[in-house]
Amino acid sequence: MRNLLIGAGIILAATVVPAPGALAQQPGMVIAYLDKTGDGKVDLNEYLTYQQPRLAEFDKDGDGELNLGEFRESLRGKSKSNANAIFKASNAEGGRTLSQREFLGYHAFVFKQYIDTNSDGFMSGDEWQKIMASG
Numbered sequence: 001m002r003n004l005l006i007g008a009g010i011i012l013a014a015t016v017v018p019a020p021g022a023l024a025q026q027p028g029m030v031i032a033y034l035d036k037t038g039d040g041k042v043d044l045n046e047y048l049t050y051q052q053p054r055l056a057e058f059d060k061d062g063d064g065e066l067n068l069g070e071f072r073e074s075l076r077g078k079s080k081s082n083a084n085a086i087f088k089a090s091n092a093e094g095g096r097t098l099s100q101r102e103f104l105g106y107h108a109f110v111f112k113q114y115i116d117t118n119s120d121g122f123m124s125g126d127e128w129q130k131i132m133a134s135g
Contacts, residue, residue: 027125027132034123041122044111051107055100065097 034042034050058066058074066074071090072083079086090098090106098106115123117130 027128030128031123031125041124043122044108044116047111047115047123048104048107051104052100055103063097065095065099066103067097071098071103 031040031042034046036046036049037043054074055064055066058070060070061067068083068087071087072080075083075086086106087098090102090109092102092105093099111123112119115127115131117127118124
């Protein structure tokens, strides 16, 4: 799966940022927005809590799942060109769509591989700055 999702890191800025513009450049504001426990860090559950309603945002046919086209629209930057491979790697159930579980599984993979770079279980402001610098 890792080889198929190499481009996933590129989508992080668009995936994580709750609002466009200056907020995207303010790690403290991003962390505060996503940090529901108030500990100054974002854990996997907080990140997935943010991602969960995003499925409905891209689910244009309202079936509760994302087909390849809908999934492609959820991606940004160079990841769009890798949408087929990412979709296939994320489609653990083997259907024609990504279920909510598969969608969140993809985002869990992104969090663990590309966001939490020091493997402490959290996204810090410093990790956010690295994400922004790489995208």
